[in-house]
Amino acid sequence: MKIREYIKDKPLIFDGAMGTYYSEQQEGKCELANINNREHIIEIHRKYIAAGCVAIKTNTFAANTISLEKDLELVKRVIAAGAQNAIQATDGREIFIFGDMGPIPYAGEGASPLCEYKEIVDVFIENGIKNFLFETLGSDEYLSELSQYIKNKNKDSFIITQFAVTPDGFTRIGLSGKNIVKRVEEIEEIDAIGFNCVSGAHHLYEYIKQFKTVQKYISIMPNAGYPTVRNNRTIFENSSDYFAETLYKMAQLGVNILGGCCGTTPEYMRKTVDLMTGFKKPRRIEYKKQEIEENAETDKENGLIKKIGLGQKIIAVELDPPSKAEIAGFMEGAKRLKYNGVDAITIADCPLARARVDSSLLACKLKRELDITPIPHMTCRDRNINATKALLLGLSIEGVENVLVVTGDPVPSPMRDEIKTIFNFNSAILAKHISELNETVFDAPFGISGALNVNSRNFDSQLKHAQKKIDNGVSMLFTQPILTEEAFENLKRAREVLSAKLFGGIIPIVSHRNACFMNNEISGIKVSQEIINRYEGKTREESSELAVQISTDIAEKISNYVDGYYIITPFNRVEIVEKIVKKIKSL
Incomplete structure (x- = not known):
């Protein structure tokens, strides 16, 4: 029987979590056990089938070169x-088998897992697997290309895509599950969409x-619940009755495909199958449109963006946050800059990966006490x-309207044994x-800024x-x-091809030594020999x-190609920036 025929009459019940069930009994990566301990893996599959599951996932969730830290040839064997x-x-027996693929972890700028995904798909097809489950995904990137690739190989393939969302509906990289569903519904080759992992049954039901x-x-495959840690091992409390009852309620809503993720043992799935006995023809999900209360207040207008829209040339100045809990100098500098007509102050987020006063907390203080527009940098490192x-x-509550997002500097090599760099x-x-x-979420949306390196050797890549x-x-x-x-020519190119507002970077050089140091030691900065x-x-x-x-002179030269100026304060020498600001305003 084909899957599409099967689920006309009743829900398709999948197995539970191979990974957590295996780890309760054995150590090591369960995917490698496909080769090293295959009888044990086969036995786990059989336990889920004996529990009444009519669909199982291959033990290949993390079978990729990044997760296994193995070469592609060994991954293909696995x-x-x-x-x-x-x-x-x-x-x-007539059991539906799905080739299981989890996310291939982020491997750095420019890296694409698409080729490896296709290699994995080819191995599955060569070994008689025609149905596929992409699960625990954080985004829908590559799914259109992959699903087309699969259906070109076998038009009868059944493709399920599942995303891992927190109870508030966002993936681990911050994408909205609802928006993902809208996009994936447009991909004709994908047959089913849903959610798994991270959240328990109740939260996914809600x-x-x-x-x-x-x-x-x-397709919904929740965790057994929320885990606890005992003796350095992750344990899911036994709530199999509650889990099964909640999956039954999902079926009543119209969920066609049900299964389990982390912590769900054969017992969980047996109780689910028992409850589903006699369940017929689940409806498609159809909800009445929820009434949304009209907000009497219109969206607040971002002050900085409004100024730009009125044709004003914005001046933003970067002040380095203090490395000690001494704030007087920073606040005095910010006060002087405001007095001289600076429109915004940007605050670096632990530059060079060294701890300084938090940029967001400083932004809130500037907004509260000086009523100047702060733009805290927000790095992806360590958060x-x-x-x-x-x-x-918190920033929204404090009235901070703008952020500047940057990937962030890695921790310097000698410190890596003591301080770990985290980039999610x-x-x-x-x-x-x-x-x-x-x-x-936000009634007053954030203005989102980014960085552009006009000194890059490969500026096409930067664009x-x-x-x-x-x-x-x-x-x-x-x-x-x-x-x-x-750098000036690259700025002109950016103005031609990019639609974003541009703030031209200006950094005052304070000595010959400073010029040589920046040119040779600071990444992203080049100083002409002249x-x-x-x-x-x-x-x-x-x-x-x-x-x-x-x-x-630089400000005047770039004036026709920018919407504002971005002045970086050297060594907290605000007096130099004050003079530059006055000169720019007099141009």
Whole structure:
């Protein structure tokens, strides 16, 4: 019988979690056990089948080169063995087998897992697997290409896609589950869509009740519940009766495909199958449109964006946050800049991966006490999506309207044994998360800024990445300092091809030594030899005057190609920036 015929009459019940069930009995990565301990894997498959499951997943969730840290040839062996183990476990019975693929972890800028996914699909097909489950996904990227690739190989394949969302409906990289469903519904080759992992049965039940009509088959595979840690092992409390009852309620809503994720043992699935006995013809999900209370208040207008819209040239100045809990100097500098007509102050987020006063807390203080527009930098380093969302909620409450998203500097090599660098996403993904929160959470949407490196050797790549940021919601781009003719030409190109507002980067050079250091030691900054030569033999006072003159000349040169200026304060020397601001305003 084909799957589409089967689910006309009753829900398709999948197995539970191979990974957590295996880890209760054995150590090591369960996918490698396809080769090293295959009899045990086959036995687990058989236990789920004996529990009444009519569909099983191959033991290949993390079978990729990044997760297993193995070469592609070994990964292919693991997948082939996983397929054969699942087939052998059926003992010739009519059980639907799905090639199981989880997300291939982020491997850095420019890396694409699409080719490896296709290689994995080919191995499954070569070993007799025609149905596929993409599960625990954080985004819908690549799904259109992959599903087309599969259906071109076998038009009868059944493809399920499942996303892991928190109880508030966002994936680990901050994408809205509801928006993902809308996009995936447009992909003709995908047969079913749904959610698994991260959330327990109750939260996924409550979440899917919020959906209006969904045209594709619905697949839900929740966790057993929420885990606890005992003796360094992750344990899911036994709530199999509650789990089964909640899945039954999902079937009543119209969920066509049901199964289990982390912590769900054969017992969970046996009780689910028992409750489903006699259940017939689940309806498609159809909900009445929820009435939305009209908000009497219109969306607040972002002050900075309003100024730009009125044709004003914005001046934003970056102040480095203090490295100690001494704030007087920083606040005095910000006060002086406001007095001189600066429109916004940007605050770096632990630059060079060294701890400084938190940029978001400083932004709130500036807004409260000086009523100046702050733009805190928000890095992707050392902050997961939950912490990021919590921070944005706090900023919104404090009236901070703008953020500048950057990937962030890695921890310097000598410190890596003591301080671990964590990157859960990049700047483009973070921008997308904030953009989706703007649509779903914030009454006053954030203005999202990004960075543009006009000093990059491969500026075509920079433009491509900048366009991705713009596609993900970035409306303003702050450039690196423009201190060469090449950087100026790149700025002109950016103005021609990018739709975002551009803030031209200006950094006053305060000495010959400073110029040489920036040119040779600071990533993303280039100083022309002509400028370096102009500082030779100059005193401190003469260098300061030259810094003002060169910065003003650069501001005038780039004026026709920018919507504002981004001045970076050198060594907290606010007095130099004050003079530059006055000169720019007099142009």
